[in-house]
Amino acid sequence: MHQYRDLVTAVLRSGEHKPNRTGVDTISSFSQHYTINLRDGFPLLTTKDLSGSRWHSLLSEFVWYLSGEEHIRSLREETSIWDAWADDDGRLETAYGRFWRRYPVPSTDSQLPGEAWPVDDHRWRNDDGTFDQLAYAIEQLQENPQSRRIVISAWHPANAAISTLPPCHYTFVFNVQNNRLNVHLTQRSGDIALGVPFNIAAYSLLATVIAQQTELTPGTFAHSIVDAHIYCGMGDRGAWYGEGETLDSLRNRLEAVDNPSEYRDVRSWLLESAPSEPANQSGYDHIPGLLEQCARSPRSKPQVAIDDVSLDDIGVENIHLSGYDPAPAIRFAVAE
Ligand SMILES: Nc1nc(=O)c2c([nH]1)NC[C@@H]1CN(c3ccc(C(=O)N[C@@H](CCC(=O)O)C(=O)O)cc3)CN21
Numbered sequence: 228m229h230q231y232r233d234l235v236t237a238v239l240r241s242g243e244h245k246p247n248r249t250g251v252d253t254i255s256s257f258s259q260h261y262t263i264n265l266r267d268g269f270p271l272l273t274t275k276d277l278s279g280s281r282w283h284s285l286l287s288e289f290v291w292y293l294s295g296e297e298h299i300r301s302l303r304e305e306t307s308i309w310d311a312w313a314d315d316d317g318r319l320e321t322a323y324g325r326f327w328r329r330y331p332v333p334s335t336d337s338q339l340p341g342e343a344w345p346v347d348d349h350r351w352r353n354d355d356g357t358f359d360q361l362a363y364a365i366e367q368l369q370e371n372p373q374s375r376r377i378v379i380s381a382w383h384p385a386n387a388a389i390s391t392l393p394p395c396h397y398t399f400v401f402n403v404q405n406n407r408l409n410v411h412l413t414q415r416s417g418d419i420a421l422g423v424p425f426n427i428a429a430y431s432l433l434a435t436v437i438a439q440q441t442e443l444t445p446g447t448f449a450h451s452i453v454d455a456h457i458y459c460g461m462g463d464r465g466a467w468y469g470e471g472e473t474l475d476s477l478r479n480r481l482e483a484v485d486n487p488s489e490y491r492d493v494r495s496w497l498l499e500s501a502p503s504e505p506a507n508q509s510g511y512d513h514i515p516g517l518l519e520q521c522a523r524s525p526r527s528k529p530q531v532a533i534d535d536v537s538l539d540d541i542g543v544e545n546i547h548l549s550g551y552d553p554a555p556a557i558r559f560a561v562a563e
């Protein structure tokens with residue numbers, strides 16, 4: 228899968244130094260887009276190891292999206308990746324599944340015509356009056372696959388305005404061509420090293436599951452990332468990327484790479500030139516690890532098989548990965 232290397236190098240070549248709310252600076256690029264063909268295998272990155280506990284975290288997160296839960300009380304028993312953004316009770320304002328499966332509909336007294344359910348037992352209406360967007364999408368794919376309106380939104384302005392972390396991947400569209408189910412995801416903010424590999428895998432799983440439920444075959448995953456960024460460290464280390472000639476030197480070195488193995492030379496130059504990360508703040512500069520990943524050749528894609536169970540019954544144990552032969556793991560620290 229060449230798309231990930233292309234994404235990393237495009238962000239480094241076009242991005243600007245951008246400090247942000249986390250205190251870990253980024254190299255950030257406006258508007259990146261790529262597509263991945265899902266017909267020739269599953270796009271789990273092979274240039275770093277995402278098997279074992281990482282795959283388990285990823286699957287648990289995906290199953291949690293499908294669950295519609297607005298809390299992480301079950302998720303946090305499987306993985307800690309969302310713990311920092313939830314309260315002690317496990318409530319998480321970002322809960323994607325809440326919006327996918329139970330999108331709030333305005334209360335009766337504030338509804339305008341067209342914002343209400345026509346009848347109380349409407350088929351996409353949950354018992355509490357919320358809207359199951361995923362059930363609606365599946366029904367449309369079955370009954371009206373030519374539709375260009377199969378949009379799911381996780382963006383709720385009132386929630387986003389007060390949330391500790393408003394949804395990053397906030398809307399997606401299903402589109403069928405030639406009996407193939409394509410998914411287009413729009414993400415407002417993408418952490419290239421940590422979040423994006425999980426996001427690619429989750430939406431590719433979604434395409435696979437929904438294709439199976441609708442008797443289509445998975446087609447293409449398309450991904451648009453508005454603020455596509457690579458974290459580059461805290462304090463002096465992060466600031467170094469914004470100084471004088473640093474980014475120009477980095478870009479010139481990237482430009483001069485003929486053979487991917489030379490990304491390791493760029494990495495060595497960087498580690499020699501940059502202020503070192505303090506021991507208690509290591510791993511927040513993702514650029515060395517990503518350059519190592521760029522130097523590695525992508526291997527053939529693994530396969531994913533999903534048991535034939537209903538959408539509401541899918542668990543981690545129903546999703547099977549085979550033929551995954553990744554390069555060694557790379558550790559990246561999470562900017563909170
Ligand atoms: N800065 C940042 N980046 C993100 O990707 C991110 C956030 N914040 N906040 C909310 C969620 C949580 N997500 C996360 C958080 C951590 C990992 C992570 O640490 N991944 C490790 C493996 C973790 C494990 O083994 O469980 C990795 O190596 O991919 C991944 C996604 C994605 N999101």
Ligand SMILES: O=c1ccn([C@H]2C[C@H](O)[C@@H](COP(=O)(O)O)O2)c(=O)[nH]1
Nearest residue numbers: 392393395396416417418422423426
């Ligand atoms: O699925 C996800 C969730 C989060 N991220 C990243 C993108 C940003 O680095 C942070 C969120 O910070 P904001 O300041 O709210 O943009 O998390 C991701 O890549 N994928």
